[in-house]
Amino acid sequence: MTNIEWTEKTWNPIVGCSVVSPGCTNCYAMKMAHRLASMAVKPDGAGNIYTTHYEGLTKDQGRHRHNPVWTGKVARAGDDHWHIPLKRKKPTMFFVCSMGDLFHKNVPDQWIDEVFAIMAFCPQHVFQVLTKRPQRMRDYILSLDLRAPWPARLPDETTRLISEQLAVAPQLPLPNVWLGVSTEDQRRADERIPHLLETPAAIRFISAEPLLGTLDLNWVGTGEYGVDALSGTQYHEPPENMSAATSQGNKLDWVIVGGESGPNARPMHPEWVRTIRDDCGVYGVPFFFKQWGKWGWVGSGSSGVYDPGQLGAFVPSPQSDNQLLAVSATNVTQDATIYAGTFWAKHDAIHALGKKRAGRRLDGLEHDEMPSPREASS
Helix, strand or coil, rough: CCCCCCCEEEEHHHEEECCCCHHHHHHHHHHHHHHHHHHHHCCCCCCCCCCCHHHEEEEEEHHHCCCCCCCCEEECCCHHHCHHHHCCCCCCCCEECCCCHHHHHCHHHHHHHHHHHHCCCCCCCEEEEEEEHHHHHHHHHHHCCCCCHHHCCCHHHHHHHHHHHHCCCCCCCCCCCEEECCCCCHHHHHHHHHHHHHCCCCCCEEEEECCCCCCCCEEECCCCECCCCCCCCEEECCCHHHHHHEEEECCCCCEEECCCCCCCCCCCCCCHHHHEEEEEEHHCCEEEEECCCEEEEEEECCCCCCCCCCCCCCCCCCCHHHCCCCCCCCCHHHHHHCCEEEEEEEEEEEECHHHHHCCCECCEEEEEECCCHCCCCC
């Protein structure tokens, strides 16, 4: 089971990764892999989880930097992990490789073949694949040939478990496989979303978690080429010049947004989230707000920043509307303790409440929209 709100279970046949962008800095999987490696539990007949394959995936950064970091090594889990979907008959939504990246450069194609074989022959389940390496994912999917003889590419035990279904050749794109990319800021959205939109998939989605800045999904891309990821409209000039629209292409089917949790979490501006929510609403794209994270919304105020030296007062802020301003309160009263450590931005304040207290309501509502395969782009 998992506490990730937008899925039901995680499936980790392959583990391990590398830091590639700012969203990786406080990666929960990196910390969890480090803990599992320290446990190094081997099968003993007592129901313990097999975790020795996590050894060597992370390293300690030293005396003054305690957070572990990925080493770039990847590892294959034991058969007990690989065969979980094959042995589960109840329809389940699986997040694939939550403890790594299926399309990491060090993952052999044969391992990816095996993952896709299992997903293809488990049509009762939905599999969500999320990557920070969409170019390799696109190239792999475009080269995938389900007419090839699967048994020659799979271990004997896996072949035995799917033997009853081998006579039925799955169709592409696999209807039960959702493909997504992580987009923590505009630069990563511009780099990754175009590759995702070029990838055949039943469902295409993004996870903007942790959201670290403004994100305009109506114009993503680099150079002269751009695409409105929410409508599929492709441009060769900025969208203000509507005559520059050249064609309609694939679009996003789902958008997930979330703030960062943990002791070193970076704050997320409420307006960053509202903008994405509103844009998704215009185009009818399902929007899922996963969490505020450590920094939760605590109220709105006038145009300015709270001054802890003047209890209850606000002073004009020269910063832009989406700028987060750190405030250190040293002389607050009992009535004003909520402002200690608060970030103020124009009209909004967020406070280090912790993930549980911060919750996942945005302007009083929870957003749990999920895509339906029949609404997906082909």
